[in-house]
Amino acid sequence: MQGFTGGDSQGFCHMSARVITITSGKGGVGKTTATANIAAALAQLGNQVVAIDADVGLRNLDLVMGLENRIVYDLVDVIEGRCRLRQAMIRDKRTDGLYLLPAAQTRDKTAVSPSDMVLVCDELRPSFDYILIDSPAGIERGFRNAIAPADEVIIVSNAEVSSVRDADRIIGLLQADEKGAPRLIVNRIKPDMVAAGDMLAIGDVLDVLMIELIGTVPEDDQVIVSTNRGFPVVLENHSLAGEAFRNIARRIRGEEVPFLSLQQNRGLRGWLKKLRGGGK
Amino acid sequence: MVSHYNAQAMESGSITIKGIRDGLQVTLGDGELVDRFAALEARLRDQNAFFRGGEVTLVVGYRSMTRTNLEAAAELFSRHGMNLRAVLSQDSGTLDAAQGLKLGTRLAGSGSGLSGGQVRSDERELVGPGIGPEGQPEAVLVWGALRSGQAVSSDGHVTIIGDVNPGAEVIAGGAVVVWGRLRGVVHAGAFGDRTAVVCALELAPTQLRIAEMITVSPVEARLRKPVPEIASIRDRQIVAERWDAGLHGRR
Numbered sequence: 423m424q425g426f427t428g429g430d431s432q433g434f435c436h437m438s439a440r441v442i443t444i445t446s447g448k449g450g451v452g453k454t455t456a457t458a459n460i461a462a463a464l465a466q467l468g469n470q471v472v473a474i475d476a477d478v479g480l481r482n483l484d485l486v487m488g489l490e491n492r493i494v495y496d497l498v499d500v501i502e503g504r505c506r507l508r509q510a511m512i513r514d515k516r517t518d519g520l521y522l523l524p525a526a527q528t529r530d531k532t533a534v535s536p537s538d539m540v541l542v543c544d545e546l547r548p549s550f551d552y553i554l555i556d557s558p559a560g561i562e563r564g565f566r567n568a569i570a571p572a573d574e575v576i577i578v579s580n581a582e583v584s585s586v587r588d589a590d591r592i593i594g595l596l597q598a599d600e601k602g603a604p605r606l607i608v609n610r611i612k613p614d615m616v617a618a619g620d621m622l623a624i625g626d627v628l629d630v631l632m633i634e635l636i637g638t639v640p641e642d643d644q645v646i647v648s649t650n651r652g653f654p655v656v657l658e659n660h661s662l663a664g665e666a667f668r669n670i671a672r673r674i675r676g677e678e679v680p681f682l683s684l685q686q687n688r689g690l691r692g693w694l695k696k697l698r699g700g701g702k
Numbered sequence: 703m704v705s706h707y708n709a710q711a712m713e714s715g716s717i718t719i720k721g722i723r724d725g726l727q728v729t730l731g732d733g734e735l736v737d738r739f740a741a742l743e744a745r746l747r748d749q750n751a752f753f754r755g756g757e758v759t760l761v762v763g764y765r766s767m768t769r770t771n772l773e774a775a776a777e778l779f780s781r782h783g784m785n786l787r788a789v790l791s792q793d794s795g796t797l798d799a800a801q802g803l804k805l806g807t808r809l810a811g812s813g814s815g816l817s818g819g820q821v822r823s824d825e826r827e828l829v830g831p832g833i834g835p836e837g838q839p840e841a842v843l844v845w846g847a848l849r850s851g852q853a854v855s856s857d858g859h860v861t862i863i864g865d866v867n868p869g870a871e872v873i874a875g876g877a878v879v880v881w882g883r884l885r886g887v888v889h890a891g892a893f894g895d896r897t898a899v900v901c902a903l904e905l906a907p908t909q910l911r912i913a914e915m916i917t918v919s920p921v922e923a924r925l926r927k928p929v930p931e932i933a934s935i936r937d938r939q940i941v942a943e944r945w946d947a948g949l950h951g952r953r
Binding site: 591 | 770849
């Protein structure tokens with residue numbers, strides 16, 4: 423298969439993408455926002471990236487990436503042979519190297535099988551550095567589809583008991599499925615609430631989940647604004663959440679990046695320091 | 703490799719197949735999985751007509767089996783006209799893999815009855831994977847954390863090396879020992895043994911049951927510095943106290 427960019431991905435340098443699935447169990451914790459932002463950040467760092475929306479029937483990733491109006495074909499069209507894979511891919515004109523493979527809106531999860539996802543990803547692998555899959559909430563078919571092709575899994579949780587409980591369930595399921603240990607993003611942290619003891623601290627989350635932390639993202643009103651505009655917050659320079667997502671992208675690439683100190687608050691900074699110091 | 707495989711295939715001694723109330727119970731025994739499958743294959747081939755149509759409950763003990771392994775087992779049974787219906791395991795990953803394949807992980811009738819805190823006596827011989835050779839309950843050792851949605855049940859005592867997270871469940875005919883933080887639901891003495899105990903390095907279960915009694919952790923328990931504790935029934939209520947080897951060691 424030819425490279426999608428028609429540019430630097432062709433030639434004798436053969437890429438083989440890492441497939442990373444972003445999941446959570448619970449809905450509404452920020453999977454889609456995380457997928458869109460990490461994908462954009464990885465592309466900004468010079469990688470060829472495709473984001474796949476595996477949430478067939480409840481597609482959102484196209485909205486968050488601001489690409490809805492350009493959808494012609496989707497994942498189900500590809501699987502059912504109504505179009506070629508590259509016809510369904512949407513190139514993000516703002517960010518070089520960033521593509522979206524949208525979900526179908528008028529179908530449901532049963533239109534896709536885990537082996538379909540593996541086939542689609544295998545076809546994409548040679549042309550990309552990273553394939554990010556936005557998993558639907560839940561532990562049923564849609565989740566199975568999303569994790570089937572994954573080389574690694576990132577779990578998004580909020581610092582709140584029900585999302586931690588669901589994340590724990592997901593980790594157990596991934597272990598049974600022979601996937602490697604997932605990594606964790608704690609999203610939407612409100613430092614002042616942690617300080618007041620009204621929110622779980624990140625330490626409490628890690629205490630239960632016992633997996634590696636790959637990023638902490640503060641609650642940031644800018645995320646809502648940029649989501650509504652379909653403009654990932656990583657593309658803005660002055661947003662704390664944007665910086666957090668950029669850091670996650672760099673950690674995915676294997677760089678050592680210190681954890682953000684969320685300025686407003688001493689308590690959180692205190693334990694972040696502790697985490698940095700005593701993390702290993 | 704091939705000759706090794708064949709040599710092992712002859713030795714089917716530790717595969718046991720016995721009739722239970724709702725089908726056949728097949729115990730895989732110890733040794734390399736590939737050899738066990740070969741032994742099972744040989745055994746089923748020899749007595750094929752006898753087992754055909756059987757509903758199989760596979761007992762794998764501590765062996766850790768992946769989804770792929772279990773699919774292979776199901777395939778092996780179906781080749782011989784049998785249906786793999788349930789897997790009894792002491793390994794939480796195996797249990798999850800089995801559940802992922804929509805296989806049962808308990809014998810029929812043994813699950814829901816436990817939730818009320820009281821167990822009908824006729825369920826005794828149906829619960830759990832670990833029934834020893836003489837009908838004596840076996841002790842079960844579980845390595846690794848039990849996460850939300852994972853469950854271990856046994857006729858005998860259960861020891862877990864690792865945490866029991868909120869949303870996980872441990873049910874034992876005897877005592878439950880957790881070398882880690884106990885935060886899920888635990889039921890010791892599930893058949894009515896009021897002398898059963900529960901102990902943990904950090905005892906903060908969502909709910910703790912001994913025999914027919916139920917209690918919850920006091921809120922303070924989650925705030926103070928954790929110490930190893932042991933819970934038992936005393937004067938018709940469940941009490942938890944700090945572990946003291948001098949006091950409890952000779953029990």
